[in-house]
Amino acid sequence: MKPSQISLRDIAEALDVSVSTVSRALKNHPDISEETCRKVQEYARRVHYRPNAMALGLKQQRSQTIGVIVPEIVHHFFSSVISGVEDLAYGSGYRVMICQSNEDYLREVINVQALADHRVDGLLVSISKSTLDQQHFRQVLDQGVPIVFMDRISREIPSDRVITNDYEGARMVVSHLLGQGRRRIAHLAGPQHLCVGKERYQGYLRALKEHNIRLDEERVIRCDTPARVEQKKAQLLDLAGRSDAIFAVNDFTAVAAMRLLQDNGFVIPEQVAIAGFGDDPIASIVRPTLTTVEQRGYDMGREAARLLIKRLGEEGSEAYQTKTFPAFLKVRDSG
Amino acid sequence: MKPSQISLRDIAEALDVSVSTVSRALKNHPDISEETCRKVQEYARRVHYRPNAMALGLKQQRSQTIGVIVPEIVHHFFSSVISGVEDLAYGSGYRVMICQSNEDYLREVINVQALADHRVDGLLVSISKSTLDQQHFRQVLDQGVPIVFMDRISREIPSDRVITNDYEGARMVVSHLLGQGRRRIAHLAGPQHLCVGKERYQGYLRALKEHNIRLDEERVIRCDTPARVEQKKAQLLDLAGRSDAIFAVNDFTAVAAMRLLQDNGFVIPEQVAIAGFGDDPIASIVRPTLTTVEQRGYDMGREAARLLIKRLGEEGSEAYQTKTFPAFLKVRDSG
DNA sequence: ATTGTCACCGCAAACGTTTGCGGTATGGTT
């Protein structure tokens, strides 16, 4: 029971041939006799030989690995994205290294570097909320590591992108609320330096304008997590008292708000309608079920991986693509 | 703008010194003059030099990386575990490679091999539901890669383990239901070849016995996912009709069952009490809130990583440990 | 002038692969 892994050398010595012969025999190189191939392969199988990925990567200057950085895997959307990435990547012979930034800029920088150190062939990234500076991305790009941004994309960095039509999704769902007769619609907004936050806010504005309703800025609150809902409890209850609908930037915030309101005697949706964004599984579990916008995480992950691997395959740099996934309105019971 | 990464050689040539000098200068080796150190470090910083992790790993015969395999990261418990692992690992200078088996045996085998190929220094594993054969684990163990099992542990393989006291947790929660006067308690059980499924079932049995209630085998159904709840809808409704409480092996199954019952006119908990296991965030979101058993994923992840890294540090093989985390009863509104 | 002591640095091997090239035997043609 040796605590070490078999190398080509071990096989070569055991069979009294050279390392190169073993290497070639394992891939059925025509220069090697069938006899030798058979013997080598048989022995290799018997001792469970597995090539050293690090040595391979060093030699070929690529790791057949793509790195993924998302804010938090606990969110269903991101874990769906990851599943999509994994499925496509595995199917194309790539492995996947997953990291989470925990919405922390520093952690994101460290992750980018760690993945670059491991010489991943490319990166799939969803930017953290606290990231303002984007030098770390430029750096790996300059080192020849392509990046495809997903959902939380960078506006500054030219690259492939995969996004949901956040603007249209938000417009649709707010428009739906308006169509139900709601007029005083509040918005729990995400950070405006992120595309998703901004686009959804813009969609909200657009819908209001289309219905000739003028924006009441007091009805827009920066609040995009259950923790923030708890924190701004008083303000939210006050807001709910003078509104007839709430559109939250994501589903878990919407659900948290719904709970807060219900616990304080509001009847949903009769008094206040609520809508979210993302179609998290939780949206179909809460009562009333949550009206929201479907966002196809799995498909987005697949597409992002596809774009990346395509770019890895080509020499010259093709023009960058932005793939926009349509948003689907999911009308349920909350509004 | 070369699409390639800086190596020690590049620095050496630029500064007209040898590669070894650069290597030593970067780590302030006493053999190198301050002057040279300064020049090298400055230049390295300027061109954003980063050591090649593959070359490093090859040379030192360890990757400073630990591999993690969990069934599905969408489950809050497992993503908490991962966060715990990451935090401790990063703090100890290790990187983390995350894989999910999707509860699929083949995927698990592939993941184990891929991680072994990358020469991770050790493995943290939560076994997939469909895994019966465990040869793939023995194999990497024989290659000298230690494994710490978490939650979904292996009974056959001697190793370090980190688990929750599933037996006691289940006993407590069922005992609580009995204390509330419930007598006809059904159990939605997990697969019995997994420790968690078996232990929780045993805890259920134990609680019954303690209250001198004899087991009605018709009240135990193999059902541990929302999908299965949907699938066995009729059977569950029938069961609910002749029971006054349900104990599900995990929270999302409990919630799915709760929804099914509510949609069919059952009043929870008045007619049927419901309890789950795990204290998923969803447990506090549904109404009535779900009585369940808290399972500290984050702490378990940390502990597993700690055990693994400790084992990596030592030469001789210390005795294997099994760290059991206590279970905490969370009484809420559903039972 | 010889020797010794440092401070500073380079050579080269090694980690596990892949691969271009060259080598040896075998057999068949002239």
Added chain:
DNA sequence: AACCATACCGCAAACGTTTGCGGTGACAAT
């Protein structure tokens, strides 16, 4: 007998590091 293919295999370099050892020059002590 000389030559040429062909089939099969090994040598060695390279990928980017680390590190033991040896080397060089300066300076001081004999």
